[in-house]
Amino acid sequence: MRFLVNSNHLLPERCLSGNSSRISQIPIIPQPLLNYKFPFNPKLQLLLAGKQILLDDIPFPFDEIQSHYENGYITYRKGIEYQGKLPVCVRCGNKDPQQFGSFMCARCGEQCLYCRHCIMMGRISECTPLIGWNGSEPVTEVPDKIMGWSGTLSKGQQEASDLVVEAILQNKEWLIWAVCGAGKTEVLFAGIEAALSAKKRICIATPRTDVVLELFPRLKAAFPAIDIAALYGGSEDRHVYAPLTIATTHQLLRFYHAFDAIILDEVDAFPYTVEESLQYAAIQARKPVSAMIYLTATPNQKWQRECRSGQRNFTTIPARFHRHSLPVPQFKWCGNWQKLLYKDKLPPNVIQWVKSRLDSGKQALLFFPHIPMMEKALAILRPLTPNIEAVHAEDPERKEKVQKMRSKELKLLLTTTILERGVTFPNIDVAVIGAEDIIFTESALVQIAGRAGRSKDYPDGVVTFFHYGKTEEMLKARRQILMMNREGFKVGLLDRESFKKEGRI
DSSP, X not given: OEEEEETTEEEEESSOOSSOBOGGGOSSOOOOOOOTTSOOOHHHHHHHTTBOBOGGGOOSOHHHHHHHHHTTSEEEEESEEEETTEEXXXXXXXXXXGGEEEEEOTTTSSEEEEESTTGGGOOOBTTOEEEEEOSOOOOOOOOSOOXXXXXXXXXXXXXXXXXXXXXXXXXXXXXXEEOTTSXXXXXXXXXXXXXXXXXXXXXXXXXXXXXXXXXXXXXXXHSTTSOEEEESTTOTTTTOOOSEEEEEGGGXXXXXXXXXXXXXXXXXXXXXXXXXXXXXXXXXXXXXXXXXXXXXSSOOXXXXXXXXXXXXXXXXXXXXXXXXXXXXXXXXXXXXXXXXXXXXXXXXXXXHHHHHHHHHXXXXXEEOSSHXXXXXXXXXXXXXXXXXXXXXXXXXXXXXXXXXXXXXXXXXXEEOGGXXXXXXXXXXXXXXXXXXXXXXXXXXXXXXXXXXXXXXXXXXXXXXXXXXXXXXXXXXXXXXXXXXXXXXXXXXXXXXXXXXXXXXX
């Protein structure tokens, strides 16, 4: 698409002419003043408020979009702009020259640069405008009774909950460093209620679709009268405007200055930690004056140092709500387990560990560093029980297998790190096979250990790291778990008997 600049607004030009330009070539995009007498389309308002989307995603005639722009209600922004001679994708922040391509564009009649990094969201090119809303936000009715949850928080949860409320209402940034199974979701409820009561729009963002699907019904049960949009790849809520949104971090790429508060869950998780575009998206999605709440059980070393030095606002929940200690991982040397696998064998102590769980009827998760190794182990273990499966990120039956584990149809579930977080089974033991592998970072190992002992009915669980040599990451993970147990006991969040059981006093 090409545009002519006419005094205080842009005019679309359907054909190549000497006076027209691609939007990326226009130095300053004029924005007409709001005409309050203009009868804007409320359906367009609902679609575009807080968004940055492509013309192809808008199911309205372009003439109607243009008339809203000329009356100040719609914004046109460049899809690609230049810093000197280097292109930058405005939507995802991509600056890598290798992540741009070019094609002969029928819309602008020229060779047109486009961003390859975020192409799964629709193609952004030099002649592509990003469409947004400039009028008032949609009015959402909030019921007198916002929250339907009537549970009780622990002392540690309550202190963190109060700080979340304060941070949201005062537009602060805050880190909640809470152990796995501390009940982080319930800690958010009062803050969400306070935001909705103050007519704020709030988003919970998480790196993984699994977590969105697990949190949505819990939020709906806690806030039954509130419209909630659940956004992930293939979601039917893609264009739903809601006061409360739960989304994967990838979906934040569609938003621009949308939210008064963003709660970023599992801030240490893949892919958020390795994709700068997702961190860029989180910043773009929040309003200039807004709150940002970070949730994690495993902040990286840089954030841990900032917490200790007073450079970052944070609070810890160092114990689970049921007042029992976190299971401390046991280290078990298992020799060259990969060499044994090539011979279709597993280390004897791993086999014994599995048989012990089968004999006691206790479910277990076995984590493997790589899919081929896991599948070989599955063939070795299957003769021990038919109630065994293996799961990984690309498994088309992943959801069904996890559900079978929840319904106790499976005794053993072999998995990659895809299940290191975001899933809860009430009564399981956990083992890591090859804990020395580079994929098992401190964060991953703490999260894996956190799968055990989460339920108040089954607060004890065994966590075993089978290894062919201890690594610094294994030792750091164990130290972090011990540190949280000590802190939890020190501030009165752990029962003395539970703390003694771990051999700490």
